Amino acid sequence: MIAFLRPRHRQVLLVAGAALVAWCIHALDWSWLPAYWPLFLRGIWATVWLTALTTVLGLVLAIPLGFAQAAGPWFLAWPALAFCTIIRGTPLLLQIWLIYYGLGSLFPQFPWIRQSDLWPILRQAWPYAVLALTLSYAGYEGEVMRGAFKSVPRGQLEAARAMGMPRLTLFRRIWLPQALRKVLPTLSGETVLQMKATPLVATITVVETYAVASRVRQDTFIVYEPLLLLAVVYLAIAAVIVLVFRHFERMVPTRTA
């Protein structure tokens, strides 16, 4: 920290940055903030749980998708490859709208869905948001996991087989843990990307941080202040994600030359 601050130009830049922040607080209009603060907190919470839930679910889906491509027979590898290509080749906004408007217009046509106990949940927007974000993360991470499974040294797998390890134990104890360790640094960046994708679900009426900010804009006609607050909130969440993953990476024993 002290080494970071030692150069004279950094101190000047920091003072200039602080002055800019002070000017923003002083000169811009923040009178709306107390009234909307509780709503903002709810929005931030929605962003956090959407990111966390879809990351975990997406990773769970990505492991079989990657493994099928790395070591599976062709009738599993090809569909997995096609899924990853389609997800990575089309905009997420289009996928979200396809799932929300498409499935949302399809489901009510079946009486047995409308009468089921799940209907009150399916009538809301968030299940479609979770589904779209999960599939998207799975598509991108399936590709990453494919590389990770392939990069586990053959000697490790052969040694396990030579010890007479059953195939499932081999996967659980040797193949998967080593692949997961390899992708941890990549996952950190990908999870930040996933967090950055969450504001898109505001377009299908899910109330998260971005939706709250646009409501402030509509109610009060104040444009910049909510957007600036949004940028700061997302910067902070991104920093937290990077720190959490750095903690996980530290838990992995590494040997550096």
Added chain:
Amino acid sequence: MSTLELLALQPPGWGGNLLRGLANSIQIAVGAYGLGLAIGTAGAYGKIYGGPVLRDLLEVYTTVVRAVPELILILILYFGLTDLVNQILVEMGRDRIQISGVIAGIAVLGVVQGAYSTEVLRGAILAVPHGQIEAARAMGMPAGMLARRITLPLMLGNAIPGLANLWLIATKDTALLAVVGFSELTLETRQAAGTTKAYFTFFMAAGAIYLAITLLSQWGFARAERWARRGEPAVAAGAR
């Protein structure tokens, strides 16, 4: 009317609207990618050879742009840039102007792309063997000629995979302009789908178009990489 007839190019069908949206999308993607490359080249050189202040400022630019969602950057820049231009015009005593959606879209996505391509190009330039640049300097090459003849051609092979990714991101990020009401492919699709209630038909058609762009680009960039790496010894690729 069957669902496929809805995609016909002539007016009861909506195919013409989709194609118009596609033209807008491609126009913005190409413009933003070009602007991003220009910013990225300048930024990469600034990060490598610039003074300490310039380097710190570029670090702030790339970090902030890569940590804040594109949608929010687009909104801030979209409102901010048009406002700024108009304020400058009023100060100069001119009339306010209406900035067209295409120009604003290109400027906004270009600034976002610039941050990512700065990082890609910086890594690629650093991977150019030192001896090559030193040899050129020893021959007395001026800096501009050195960049044009030595550094940029040599780094191209390393940069193309990253730049290919950026192009694919650029094409997909044009969809975000739908949120600010710019009629590119995704928004045209939603309007068509909303009017006809044939959601699956239109969203899948648009998805197929985006996918075709992606697959075509991947093929093109693979060829470009082979071209950029011509003359490199084959061992260099195999030795890794």
